[in-house]
Each structure stands twice: as C-alpha cells, then as structure tokens.
Amino acid sequence: MASLPRPEAQDRYTTMPSLKWSPAEKAIARKAFDAALQRELAALIRQVKEMAAKIEEPSKLWDLEYYLSKRRQEINRRYDYRYSVLISVFADLIRHGQLREEELHGLGQDKLGYILGLVRL
Amino acid sequence: MASLPRPEAQDRYTTMPSLKWSPAEKAIARKAFDAALQRELAALIRQVKEMAAKIEEPSKLWDLEYYLSKRRQEINRRYDYRYSVLISVFADLIRHGQLREEELHGLGQDKLGYILGLVRL
Numbered sequence: 001m002a003s004l005p006r007p008e009a010q011d012r013y014t015t016m017p018s019l020k021w022s023p024a025e026k027a028i029a030r031k032a033f034d035a036a037l038q039r040e041l042a043a044l045i046r047q048v049k050e051m052a053a054k055i056e057e058p059s060k061l062w063d064l065e066y067y068l069s070k071r072r073q074e075i076n077r078r079y080d081y082r083y084s085v086l087i088s089v090f091a092d093l094i095r096h097g098q099l100r101e102e103e104l105h106g107l108g109q110d111k112l113g114y115i116l117g118l119v120r121l
Numbered sequence: 122m123a124s125l126p127r128p129e130a131q132d133r134y135t136t137m138p139s140l141k142w143s144p145a146e147k148a149i150a151r152k153a154f155d156a157a158l159q160r161e162l163a164a165l166i167r168q169v170k171e172m173a174a175k176i177e178e179p180s181k182l183w184d185l186e187y188y189l190s191k192r193r194q195e196i197n198r199r200y201d202y203r204y205s206v207l208i209s210v211f212a213d214l215i216r217h218g219q220l221r222e223e224e225l226h227g228l229g230q231d232k233l234g235y236i237l238g239l240v241r242l
Contacts, residue, residue, distance in 0.1 A: 041179040048182060052173030058162040061169060065189035072183060 012077045013085035013092070016114070021083050025107050029086060032103040036093050037079050044071055087111060091118030133198045134206035134213070137235070142204050146228050150207055153224040157214050158200050165192055208232060212239030 021029065051064050080089055093099035094115070104112060142150065172185050201210055214220035215236070225233060 041182070044182060045176050045179065048185070049173050049176065052170050055166050055170065058166065061162070061165060061189060062193060064169070065186060065193065068182060068186035068189070072186065 013080060013088035015084040016087050019083070019087070019111060019114075021086075021111075022108075025111070026083075028104065028106040029083075029090075030081070032090070032099060033079070033081055033086075035103060036099040037075075040075060040079075040098055044075075087114045088118060090115045094119050134201060134209035136205040137208050140204070140208065140232060140235075142207075142232075143229075146232070147204075149225065149227045150204075150211075151202070153211070153220060154200070154202055154207075156224060157220040158196075161196060161200075161219055165196075208235045209239060212236045215240050 048064070048068065051060075051067065055061060055064065078089070078092065090099060090104060091114075094101060101116070104115065107115075169185070169189065172181075172188065176182060176185065199210070199213065211220060211225060212235075215222060222237070225236065228236075
C-alpha cells in the first residue's frame with residue numbers, strides 16, 4: 001500500500017486465522033486485491049479532479065481536504081491485506097462492487113464458500 | 122473568516138494593545154485585510170485546480186490533502202484580525218507580497234510608521 005502513507009489501526013474485519021493459503025491462492029488473492037485497490041484509487045482520482053475543477057469559493061477547498069482525508073482513512077481500513085482477515089475483505093469488496101467473484105476463481109472451495117456466504121449475509 | 126472553518130490557536134504575532142483605531146481606520150484595515158485574504162484564497166484555488174488536474178498516481182492525492190491541510194493552517198495563523206496584532210499582520214502581509222502599502226493609506230502615521238518599520242526589519 002505504498003500509495004497510502006498513514007496506515008491506521010486495523011480492526012474492521014473478523015479474523016479467520018485457521019485457513020491455509022497455498023502459493024497459487026496467494027497469487028490470485030494478491031492480484032484481485034491489487035486490482036480492486038487500483039480501481040478504487042483511479043475512481044478517486046477522477047472524482048477529485050472533478051471536485052477541484054468545480055471549486056469556485058474557498059469553502060470548497062476545505063470540503064475537498066475533508067473528503068480526501070475521509071477517503072484515505074476509509075481506503076486504509078478497507079484494504080487490509082492480511083490472510084487472517086482476507087475472507088472478510090474480499091466479501092466486503094464484492095458487496096461494494098469493487099471486486100467481481102470471477103477475479104477470485106482459483107481459490108479453494110473452502111475460501112470461496114466463506115466469502116460468498118458473507119456476501120449473501 | 123467564514124471560509125476557514127477550523128481556527129487554531131493564534132500566537133504568531135506580537136501584540137500592541139495600546140494603539141487606538143478610529144472607525145475610519147477600522148474600515149480601511151478591514152477592507153485591506155479582506156482584500157489580501159481573498160487574493161490569497163483565489164490564488165490557492167487556482168493552485169489546487171492545477172495540482173488536481175495533473176494527478177496521475179494515487180500518491181499525489183495524499184500530497185494534495187497534505188498541501189491543503191498545511192495551507193489552511195498557515196492561512197488561519199496568518200490572517201488574524203485582532204486590533205492588538207494587526208500592525209504585525211499587515212507588516213507580514215506586505216513582506217510576503219499579499220498586501221500593498223497603498224491599501225493602508227488613511228491609517229494614522231503612528232500605525233503606518235510601525236508597520237513600515239516592521240516591514241523593513
């Protein structure tokens with residue numbers, strides 16, 4: 001997460017420490033995670049450019065600062081690449097439309113089962 | 122300072138509580154102060170639009186957030202409209218090119234003397 005310089009305490013997700021991730025699964029997970037993060041950040045860049053282009057009065061400068069700060073904190077909390085919480089992270093990203101199920105193809109049925117179960121909750 | 126929502130502690134300037142400001146002087150001071158602040162904020166809006174338009178990678182989003190935060194704090198500290206510190210405020214603004222001497226014409230010679238003395242320091 002080189003693009004997010006100030007990580008905050010991570011307590012958003014439930015831990016599932018007992019699952020084992022094979023090297024192939026780790027590669028799939030990393031790729032899916034990074035792709036979702038890049039899409040999220042690319043969308044944020046577009047949003048910030050739009051907000052800035054529309055600024056006509058000073059108060060909107062501080063609105064932009066506040067928005068950036070909130071989004072940074074939210075992205076920092078949401079994108080937590082620890083295997084012990086990754087099931088919840090992927091479920092959360094799918095629920096919010098930032099990741100598609102197909103991007104996780106190749107993970108074991110145990111993991112996919114947990115993830116899709118959480119998505120449907 | 123309606124455009125600066127989060128004022129911080131003001132201890133930047135030396136106080137000069139003994140000077141008396143006539144109503145006419147107060148009007149001149151207020152007009153000059155507001156004009157300098159509006160110019161500063163207009164320049165900041167232009168700067169932020171330029172920075173945002175050039176963003177191509179996520180780290181620049183957080184650079185922009187940091188820049189906005191620093192500039193807000195700096196403007197909050199610098200633009201301190203209390204008569205007890207206004208002499209130093211005006212000297213500081215002139216020194217930094219945000220106010221022209223002519224905009225203070227009409228202030229008493231006592232005040233102009235102090236201000237220009239500080240500018241030359």
